[in-house]
Amino acid sequence: MYKVLVSDPISDTGIQALTDHPDFLVEKQTNLTPDQLKSIIGEYDALIVRSQTTVTAEIIQAADRLKVIARAGVGVDNIDIQAATRKGVIVVNAPNGNTIAATEHTLAMMLSLARQIPHAYISMTEGKWDRKTFKGVELFEKTLGVIGTGRIGTEVAKRAKSFEMNILAYDPYLTEEKAQKLGFTKASLDEIAEQADFITVHTPLTKETKGLIDANYLSKTKPGVRIVNCARGGIIDEAALAEAVKSGHVAGAALDVFEHEPLDNETFRHHPNIIVTPHLGASTAEAQEKVAQSVSEEIIDIFTSQNIQHAINVPRMSAEVQQKMKPYLELGDQIAQLVIQLFKKAPDKITVDYYGDLIEEDTGLLTRTLIKGILSYHLSDSVNIINVLQLLKEQGLTYTVQKNASRHGFANYMSLTLHHGSETATIGATVLNGFGGRIVNINDYRIDLIPERYMLSIRHFDVPGMIGRVGSILGENGVNIGNMQVGRKAVGGEAIMMLTVDKPVDNQVIDKLLTLPDLEHVQLVEIKDDETSNHTEEAVH
Numbered sequence: 001m002y003k004v005l006v007s008d009p010i011s012d013t014g015i016q017a018l019t020d021h022p023d024f025l026v027e028k029q030t031n032l033t034p035d036q037l038k039s040i041i042g043e044y045d046a047l048i049v050r051s052q053t054t055v056t057a058e059i060i061q062a063a064d065r066l067k068v069i070a071r072a073g074v075g076v077d078n079i080d081i082q083a084a085t086r087k088g089v090i091v092v093n094a095p096n097g098n099t100i101a102a103t104e105h106t107l108a109m110m111l112s113l114a115r116q117i118p119h120a121y122i123s124m125t126e127g128k129w130d131r132k133t134f135k136g137v138e139l140f141e142k143t144l145g146v147i148g149t150g151r152i153g154t155e156v157a158k159r160a161k162s163f164e165m166n167i168l169a170y171d172p173y174l175t176e177e178k179a180q181k182l183g184f185t186k187a188s189l190d191e192i193a194e195q196a197d198f199i200t201v202h203t204p205l206t207k208e209t210k211g212l213i214d215a216n217y218l219s220k221t222k223p224g225v226r227i228v229n230c231a232r233g234g235i236i237d238e239a240a241l242a243e244a245v246k247s248g249h250v251a252g253a254a255l256d257v258f259e260h261e262p263l264d265n266e267t268f269r270h271h272p273n274i275i276v277t278p279h280l281g282a283s284t285a286e287a288q289e290k291v292a293q294s295v296s297e298e299i300i301d302i303f304t305s306q307n308i309q310h311a312i313n314v315p316r317m318s319a320e321v322q323q324k325m326k327p328y329l330e331l332g333d334q335i336a337q338l339v340i341q342l343f344k345k346a347p348d349k350i351t352v353d354y355y356g357d358l359i360e361e362d363t364g365l366l367t368r369t370l371i372k373g374i375l376s377y378h379l380s381d382s383v384n385i386i387n388v389l390q391l392l393k394e395q396g397l398t399y400t401v402q403k404n405a406s407r408h409g410f411a412n413y414m415s416l417t418l419h420h421g422s423e424t425a426t427i428g429a430t431v432l433n434g435f436g437g438r439i440v441n442i443n444d445y446r447i448d449l450i451p452e453r454y455m456l457s458i459r460h461f462d463v464p465g466m467i468g469r470v471g472s473i474l475g476e477n478g479v480n481i482g483n484m485q486v487g488r489k490a491v492g493g494e495a496i497m498m499l500t501v502d503k504p505v506d507n508q509v510i511d512k513l514l515t516l517p518d519l520e521h522v523q524l525v526e527i528k529d530d531e532t533s534n535h536t537e538e539a540v541h
């Protein structure tokens, strides 16, 4: 039974799939203090939050069972992602569920700002009939600067076009083609400052976007500009904005999000040209149901089928691509375990090469799987696909990935090389359509081996009778050989023999093999699945 803690208010209907699931026990405990959360988090396998709960490194450190932190919404700035990654905890969000809610809230804020609806309403509640104070402006034919054209920014701009606004859009990932297709003009931040009558921000809060609109930027904006922030507090410098509104340079601001929530800025609460809402962008019945449903389904998938859709700290892969990549992931794990055991040294560098069809695929998860197979040999269970790159860095290892246009003789081919100074070990492998994974190259010896749990790696000279003699010793000692492959570079020269065997081979049997003339080295290799750790026994002549 997996225990799930919900620490912020969330839609009951949305999480029904999780509450009804026999493998999950869902407990709701909202308004916990950080200390209270820290003291109970160790009991849970998953945590669901919205934006109120701050998931600090300290809380994550205490979360010994935790596998998933799920954010029922988009922004994950209330979660210490680095700490989660280090601890091997997957962070997922629900990126699509509240796009429309936040989009419509942004437009509502923009229209409210243009026509001063909140202030007009307040004056009516005070018994007034004031038709002079609240003369507004139109959106028609005005220029809207959209900073950040992801999901919400794009939807806002599309709707603003129906008001016949001109759209200037800035986003580092906005292409000319997308801008043209949507009828936006791609612009720089400075062009937006110079030309926009309204500016709306839709970026995440990151090191780059913190203070993106500061005193300097505001000084470049068009006098009378109106500014909307329904993304994240901190993207606009609040003190600079308050000054610019007070001076009249900025005609008005509409804010749903703040540097400190709940809002503690009195200027914003009471200024006649500023309207504020208490982080309501995602607060529609529909959005709350959708985000809760999305994280519930994601948690069920992660625990029951290892299928991850919206992870922040794991490479994203659709279910379809995951299915396609499954044989490569399995083979990748096997060759990584094999190469680290054959290499016997701690590598200082890892090289991964992909060839043929694999260069078209998203290989992020495959690369992590390969590196995980290598690191887990020394670091065991603490390594997983989430923290593997972080641990690699902490170990001082580097890795390079190359995608090569050639096919290397196969429809697809991956090669994994470990380096220690000038010494290397390389395994090459391919997935044969309909026949599964094959190891086809070990240190430039060509072979054709289906990896199995127990394998004997033998180095010998290419002399007549070697295969028979090895087979006899193993047979006499009750070791059944599944497959035997010999690889040589030149007749009579050094050769390798790879055998799959049905059970571990005793040291006495290995010693007997080592008595054979022209046989240099024997090593038992064990390829384990994820639940078990690695182990090797070897003997050298």
Ligand SMILES: NC(=O)c1ccc[n+]([C@@H]2O[C@H](COP(=O)([O-])OP(=O)(O)OC[C@H]3O[C@@H](n4cnc5c(N)ncnc54)[C@H](O)[C@@H]3O)[C@@H](O)[C@H]2O)c1
Residues within 6 Å of the ligand: 073, 074, 075, 076, 095, 098, 099, 102, 147, 148, 149, 150, 151, 152, 153, 170, 171, 172, 173, 202, 203, 204, 205, 208, 209, 230, 231, 232, 256, 257, 279, 280, 281, 282, 283
């Ligand atoms: N008010 C609310 O309740 C509410 C609801 C939902 C989302 N949000 C917030 O809205 C924001 C946008 O959400 P989304 O779903 O559209 O996210 P998204 O990831 O789809 O889009 C964000 C966009 O910002 C762009 N970006 C990143 N850095 C940038 C920079 N320096 N300059 C310009 N653009 C940059 C990215 O390229 C991306 O296209 C997020 O901060 C999210 O947390 C708020």
Ligand SMILES: O=C(O)CC[C@@H](O)C(=O)O
Residues within 6 Å of the ligand: 050, 051, 072, 073, 074, 075, 076, 098, 279, 281, 282, 283
């Ligand atoms: O949970 C909420 O209500 C806010 C969500 C919103 O800020 C988000 O980033 O998705």
